[in-house]
């Protein structure tokens with residue numbers, strides 16, 4: 001568990017947080033530019049000293065201004081990964097990792113380091129210098145170097161932002177692997193809803209230095225007051241289990257408390273495999289009665305739990321699908337014609353799904 005209470009005043013900006021974050025898994029920090037994401041990470045790292053602060057990471061107090069406690073950065077067991085890995089240009093990947101390791105009070109032994117190298121798939125890169133590596137490969141080496149110091153928390157500030165789409169797609173599976181195999185918490189700053197839905201378990205939304213929302217991913221992603229609920233990328237995630245395959249139609253079926261969904265064929269996923277399905281709000285439409293002759297396969301009963309005005313004649317609808325929250329973007333005219341109200345029973349039609 002991480003407890004982070006900070007009050008920090010700049011000339012034109014105030015950071016005021018009171019956060020309780022999980023002690024494992026990925027917490028995504030999301031918010032508009034200037035909302036304070038980097039400042040929050042810098043406070044956790046001890047690079048910024050708030051006027052008032054309390055920070056406890058997995059049972060250890062790193063800062064308690066009421067009692068004059070402030071561990072300097074070099075005494076905080078943390079890893080910090082930036083947009084671009086600042087590797088020493090004249091040292092090989094292996095020597096870059098060893099550089100910090102030899103000087104640290106606590107670091108990995110050779111077996112532990114080998115496990116990290118394997119987790120990030122950089123074995124074949126160890127004797128290369130940074131100029132011989134791609135941006136994504138440099139990032140993986142930078143992450144390995146951070147992990148080689150046995151951190152209690154990994155801070156990642158837009159680690160994919162400097163990479164092109166192809167490199168991003170290449171590195172995401174390695175981040176997922178970190179997520180599965182590391183037992184330390186990762187705080188992950190991003191502007192990308194795709195990275196949020198793919199990697200995060202917990203989501204913090206910052207706005208103008210304040211915490212607008214903090215909670216489990218599925219709930220927080222679909223809050224009507226969150227900037228994530230608007231725009232083309234707005235989506236919900238459903239935690240489901242595979243329950244069948246129809247290879248002849250190139251489809252698989254998955255089950256969750258809200259019912260059964262058809263998704264693109266998941267050849268590699270045996271029955272009962274857990275999956276995370278992403279549903280774009282723009283792919284969800286609503287009807288009052290169960291449609292009888294529809295080409296849309298995914299039709300499920302739901303209840304309206306919230307309505308909000310969206311951009312340009314749009315209504316954002318929040319629904320309860322057997323306990324799972326789901327967002328729909330429909331036109332305001334449709335919302336009026338259907339007479340949508342909180343509490344109403346409807347049917348959702350889901351036009352498309354994707355595995356994240």
Ligand SMILES: Nc1ncnc2c1ncn2[C@@H]1O[C@H](COP(=O)(O)OP(=O)(O)OP(=O)(O)O)[C@@H](O)[C@H]1O
Nearest residue numbers: 010011012013031032033034035036037038039040
């Ligand atoms: N050292 C500083 N002195 C004064 N103001 C600062 C300082 N550092 C940051 N700020 C201000 O604090 C606010 C938050 O900045 P921060 O970099 O934390 O935002 P962010 O959410 O990470 O933004 P981005 O997504 O663009 O990286 C900004 O208005 C910024 O100008």
